[in-house]
Amino acid sequence: LFPELLRSRTFAEKVLDKEFFTEKYGKKLKLLSILTHGDKPAPAGKDTLVTNALSKFFSMISYSKPAENKFSKIRVVALEPVFSRDLVREVLIELEKLNRFYKNKSVNEKISFIEQRIISVSVELESSEKRLKEFSEKNLQISSPSLVLEEERFQRDVEVSKGVYMTLKQELELAKIEESGEDNSDDKIR
Numbered sequence: 001l002f003p004e005l006l007r008s009r010t011f012a013e014k015v016l017d018k019e020f021f022t023e024k025y026g027k028k029l030k031l032l033s034i035l036t037h038g039d040k041p042a043p044a045g046k047d048t049l050v051t052n053a054l055s056k057f058f059s060m061i062s063y064s065k066p067a068e069n070k071f072s073k074i075r076v077v078a079l080e081p082v083f084s085r086d087l088v089r090e091v092l093i094e095l096e097k098l099n100r101f102y103k104n105k106s107v108n109e110k111i112s113f114i115e116q117r118i119i120s121v122s123v124e125l126e127s128s129e130k131r132l133k134e135f136s137e138k139n140l141q142i143s144s145p146s147l148v149l150e151e152e153r154f155q156r157d158v159e160v161s162k163g164v165y166m167t168l169k170q171e172l173e174l175a176k177i178e179e180s181g182e183d184n185s186d187d188k189i190r
Contacts, residue, residue, distance in 0.1 A: 002072060003063050005098050006091075012057050013050060014094045015087075022083050031057070031087070061091060107179045114172045121168060125161035132158050 005011050016032040025039050035053040037043055044052075065072040076091060078084035132154040139147055 002074075002095060002099070005095055005102075006061060006063050006074070007058060008098075009050075009054065011094060011098055012054055014098075015090055016050060016053055016057060018090045020083055020086050020090075023080055060087070104179070107175055111172065111175045111179065114168055114175060118165065118168045118172065121161060121165045125158070125165050128154065128157040128161045 016035070017030060019028040019030050020034060021028045022034060025034070027039070029039060032046075032049055032053050033039065033042075035056045036049045042049060060077055062075045062077075063072065064075070074088065074091060074095075076084050076088040078087055132151075135151060135154050139151070142148055142151055
């Protein structure tokens, strides 16, 4: 996910909005200003400036993951070492925030989907149980093979619905635990 995030406009805009100190300007400026017009008045609107700054910003950052290594590398190249260090720090912070956001979004979508499925499977289960009950009430003494088969079919429907329902409930609990873990990791980072 990191390579895609590093090349996304959303990510770039967040970092371009951060302020950095550079020796060249002798003060803190937004990265957008540093990459476009410096400490002079902006020559264009923000959207135009962002568009102009994107290619410069993306050329400053590279991502690699050597096959033999478990770790990924993010490299930032800037003219000033302190500025480069500060920029890589902000890049890592924003990457982590976006990564967490997308993970949380994915977990929330999963929870929502499972909850909807539980509702529909619950309805199916109740319907299957009702059909089995009605069949059993009508046929107190099952003696014919066709009635036995029909009863087994109703029981199988109930068991399948129960199995799906239980699996969904377990998946919902696991997703909620995952969501809770994500929330706790947010607290640790702050």
